[in-house]
Amino acid sequence: MNDAVGRPRFSPQWLELREPADAAARSSELLDPLRERLAAAPAPECFGGTGGLAIRDLGCGTGSMGRWLAARLPGPQHWVLQDHDPALLARAGSRMPSTAADGRPVTTDADCGGLAGLTAAALAGTSLVTASALLDVLTRDELETLVAACTGAGCPALLALSVTGRVELSPVDPLDAELSAAFNAHQRRTAAGRRLLGPDAVVAAIEAFTRRGARVVTRPSPWRLGGPERVLTEQWLRGWVAAAREQRPELATKADGYLGRRLQACAAGELAVTVHHADLLALPGPARGRDTGFA
Template sequence: MNATDRPRFAPRWLELRERADAAARAPELLHPLLEWMSARAPEGPPGGKGGLVIRDLGCGTGSMGRWLAVRLPGPQHWVLHDLDPLLLAHAGARMPVTAADGTPVDATTRRGDLAALTAADLAGTSLVTASALLDLLTRDEVEALADACVDAGCPVLLALSVAGRVELTPPDPLDTEIADAFNDHQRRTDQGRALLGPDAIAAAVAAFERRGATVVVRPSAWRLDCAESALTAEWLRGWVGAAHAQRPELAPEAVAYLRRRLEECAAGELSVAVHHTDLLALPGPASGSAG
């Protein structure tokens, strides 16, 4: 797989969604993660005496790092992975410099294909994380990620994977048809890669559990209203556009539907719940409170 095989995202879109992403992520997954790390502290911190080493896969503009670094205690070194050098520049320049307890945070960027990571590459890594990435992977890529992380004894926190469910208020007769077409688009075969889309969470749970990991999932929905009208409008364009691309025969109805929904959004009359799921995978059997 090469750099042209994966979708590219404009910094503007990633920045537009950052506040909604931060509000949606499931902070309750941090408790079992920190408990797991603490239980292994007598063996020495996974990142060595310099603190945690955290790899952010498909980091985009770095929103996951900005959200997570300030919620974890202790010194941290982040390795930001992405194929897009422009996004890496954004991410590297905007990482926090202190952790939850005031200890230092630093970051380096690494351009390359995250699907090629192996257990050897993850040696010394304390945590692998990603946001809005899992549903863009294939089944083989999810299996390879689970292999690498479990073999390296490294926990994994994967946020904001699409769940395939959207709720719009007020409802519209075309909502279900657009949603079904969008979900089919998320599962499309793109340049020979059969994307998992909303099936990614189930595939990841199965892949990690087969390898003996403890897996915890929590909902992480976007809840958009008039306070997020710019994001809602941009999301609508992309959502309906993907549905139309998947089913061109929807063209007349989809155009009218998008116009109606954008008018409702501009008038402050539309609210949307876009459902996602966050996943935490911890190598080894469950502790008393991991679930």
């Protein structure tokens, strides 16, 4: 579902259902270079030079990225949780961890809004910008705004769980490829004048950060669904097929039959799904190439 200006809206129930799969998928490999960068950076003014991190979580939803990351970074942390949905912001703020990896305090503020006001000046003193499942619902202009703000402020960005357009289902069905192509086209759709990047977002982000002199590291972060994740698998499958049908209404009859077969296999524990995503770490500074490890 989209809001009045075409931005996707997500129910808290869906975001909470996917949180364990998100946590399992995010790449821990990116945390070591991130910790090294953060340890070498001067402390932000909000900590009076005593050490600590000022982190902005864009499109925070219910706060799953903060719950995953705050406990993996040392030192006192102050998180600014940003989302255009005030109900999600309230949930996120109430469920953030209170301590960091080393037991130091974690505090939060809320910012109800989108990316329009995100500038290098707005990020002054920010240690890290982070987001989860955000890049693919941005337009190219919004991505450029994000990249320009981070690189202009010299602020690292950890952007997790962007779809790459690849889905693998086992056992294979003859309609897999056609529905996948329709879904990817839906991800690139234009809504209320906004043309979304969808599965092109990671490549576009790599190019935009690299063009501005940042070092970019990417790693795969696939969802692996099936078995104990049956409820999530079913909900993902229904949404995946519905988006494909919306994009190509002529597929409706075939898609309904496909969905029935797949749901039956899921209920029997016979369906496995890999939804490919990529995590991206951008480290602004002198250009040192890029390390792209996503597939």
